Amino acid sequence: LFAGPPGTTSVDTFYPMRNAAASSQIYQLDGAEMLAVERQADDAGSLVMGVMHSHTHTTAYPSPTDVADAARFDPFGAWYFVIVSLKLLDPVLRCYKIVDGNIDEVAVVLDR
Template identity: 65%
Template sequence: MQMLQLSAEAYWGVIAHAQAAVPLEACGLLAAVQGKDLVSEFFPMRNAAESAQLYRLDDAEYLQVEQIADARKLRLVAVMHSHTHTTAYPSPTDVRDASAFDPFGALLYVIVSLKHVDPVLRCYRIVGGQISEVSVEVQW
């Protein structure tokens, strides 16, 4: 996937979840209908790290989301998290964690920056420690 296509509903769900989690980082998963490129589902998740500087997906909650996605014929496309005081770019911790969690780069990484009044959403592919930005298109 060279571009992340988001439905407006998924986009606003991500932004609202990031804003609601402040002062902590937010996290969640994004999914698309199997065989489609449009990401139409956002699954907000609890930040198991309960931190303003890092996030960790809860293992049990992740398993639940995978089961729901399978039952609804969805495929997981991206991991989302927020940066409360920095830009929407992967930190060294983000890169390390992405490489451990998804060593083959099957998932994209969406980061929402809340550093300024208007949130900024950007997307990346992280493989072998290498970061590549992926363009984002919201289907308004």
């Protein structure tokens, strides 16, 4: 998960999460771990804004599983979904909003 100051789209904290599915094919968040991270971010004055995961063999585009997970973990469409594709030699990063099954790409600006 990633978080940042409320009211912005800036990310300043990354929270690594374990894969509850324990699979190389599917990534699944653990609900209890997710709630703990949301509390930790809140205590730090931040807001969890989304989730990042990789697609090791496919493109950086939400799979049907990603869309279903978005409906389950983010029913109001507030989160950003960052996907990193490792299919090719050079990784590809894309960001999306997924609301009611609709997938819209969002530009990513990296500050160093």
